[in-house]
Amino acid sequence: MATSLRVGSACLRDLLRLDGRIIKQQIRQRWKWRHRGRRPEEAKTYVERVAELTKNSPKMINIGFKLPKNKGLELTENKYEVSVKESDESDRMRVDSEEEQLNLRSILNDLWYSYSWSQDQRAVAEHYGLYRDLFHSAYFYPQFPLNIFYEYDSETDTAVYNGNMISPSEVDKKPDVEYNYSPNKMYTLVLTAPDSHLQENKAEYLHWLVGNIPEDNLDKGEELCCYLPPFPVRGTGYHRYVFVLYEQEKKIDFSQVKRPENCVSLEHRTFRMADFYKQHQDDITPVALAFFQSEWDESVTRTFWDKLEMEEPSFEFMHPPPYHPKQVKFPQGQPFNLYLDRYRDVKDLNEEVLKEKLKTASPLSPPPPRPKYPNLVVEGYLPKWLRLKNRHKRLREMHWADLD
Structure with a gap:
């Protein structure tokens, strides 16, 4: 009896799952063909929309002569005679000599000037x-x-x-x-x-x-x-x-x-x-x-x-200041040192780079060459933010690019 009840409940669950899938499929099918916006009898046609958009635009007036007539029809047939050879393999026309190519090019030029130039x-x-x-x-x-x-x-x-x-x-x-x-x-x-x-x-x-x-x-x-x-x-x-x-x-x-x-x-x-x-x-x-x-x-x-006997003027594009969103007290998912550097004054960042540069600078010797593998360094225990800062400094990334 218990076995039959378990079988019956399993069949009922499968039936309910199947019923749910059918219902969802019907819902998707109904929403798939749903029309959005106004009904066709209320919406504006394409012509009406274009007329509305161009209602206030000035009408263009032709102040010159009419469009030149097609003069290509008046040209003699001899001007369009080009000697060509038909290939045995295809029906395409092939122009062989340079003289025929120049003749064909002049024909195309004349047609362009006559019809659409x-x-x-x-x-x-x-x-x-x-x-x-x-x-x-x-x-x-x-x-x-x-x-x-x-x-x-x-x-x-x-x-x-x-x-x-x-x-x-x-x-x-x-x-x-x-x-x-x-x-x-x-x-x-x-x-x-x-x-x-x-x-x-x-x-x-x-x-x-x-x-x-x-x-x-x-x-x-x-x-x-x-x-x-x-x-x-x-x-x-x-x-x-x-x-x-x-x-x-x-x-x-x-x-x-x-x-x-x-x-x-x-x-x-x-x-x-x-x-x-x-x-x-x-x-x-x-x-x-x-x-x-x-x-x-x-x-x-x-x-x-x-x-012109005058001083030459010169213009320079003034870039707008960089946009920064409002600073929050506890930024989530961002290294706090990079987040704070974003809101620091540029002068402070340049001062920090200059002080770091002066530590290794010497007036009596040239600057030391950069190591072949600058990031091949074994560090002791350091906080994650400090390790990231040292990495940027070694690779000359972020504002540390000015070290070179």
Whole structure:
């Protein structure tokens, strides 16, 4: 009878365990398919959320010409003929000679310029914030490449290309400018620096301004502001320098924006591209841009002293003080000496290191060499915190790194 009762109780326990597993599985299954948040008929759609987020953002306006049409369709078929050989093993096309490779490369370049170059240039300019900082809520599609070349030496040039890094010493002189001009059109070229102003965050410095350029002859244009080399101040990182080319139908009176000859005053060179465009928006249209980035080097010092005739400013990043949580009386799980060193004055720590360094320093002999195995030391009984401190001292860890 007792045996049957034990068997019955064991079966009952197994049944209860099985019942509990089934219940838990049902609970998990129910919570797995539980929908959180508002019901679909109450929640906002993706379009509604995007409209709400962009409700207060300014609408971007195209101040230039329309997107250039695809000119690749107008090219003759002979330009796209490439002699290729089909492989017996696969259907892939293989270009053999160097001449055919160059021909194919020029074809791909032409297709890129014809179909997506203008959109790509606008995307690059938006990525670097050029439209935002120069024209605020406006943009334009570059109609053709603006080729800027700085003479590096007698044989090579440095090209400006999509924000590449160029040192100030390489852009000390006027660049050579090339672009695809339209006959009987005039142009205006502006070089401005949106990151370099020393007093106003939303202002720029004008580095070069040439107006009323007949076609692409800059020498016959009217130099409204002489060329000034970039001068990114020490400690301020990379600066953007932007060339913008405007197209115009007739000669324009730029007397209001003309700077004095050999202008070296930063106050006179204060400039705002948006204001310049608004002032002449009925007569000029932006058609091309190019920009590069630059960081301080030694030539900037010479620019400030020799050309701007002023003392060179310098900026230094002030790091915030290190954060330490509020000190507790009984820290748990931390060596108390390291915990207390965290809240000690840095001067006290440096003084402790200096005293330890003076114990072994001698004015008549060089410092002793460090042992090959600095932690191979047999110590007697010491408290754990002191053993840890000596270990850091031997291995030059923590603030003891200054012992060397």
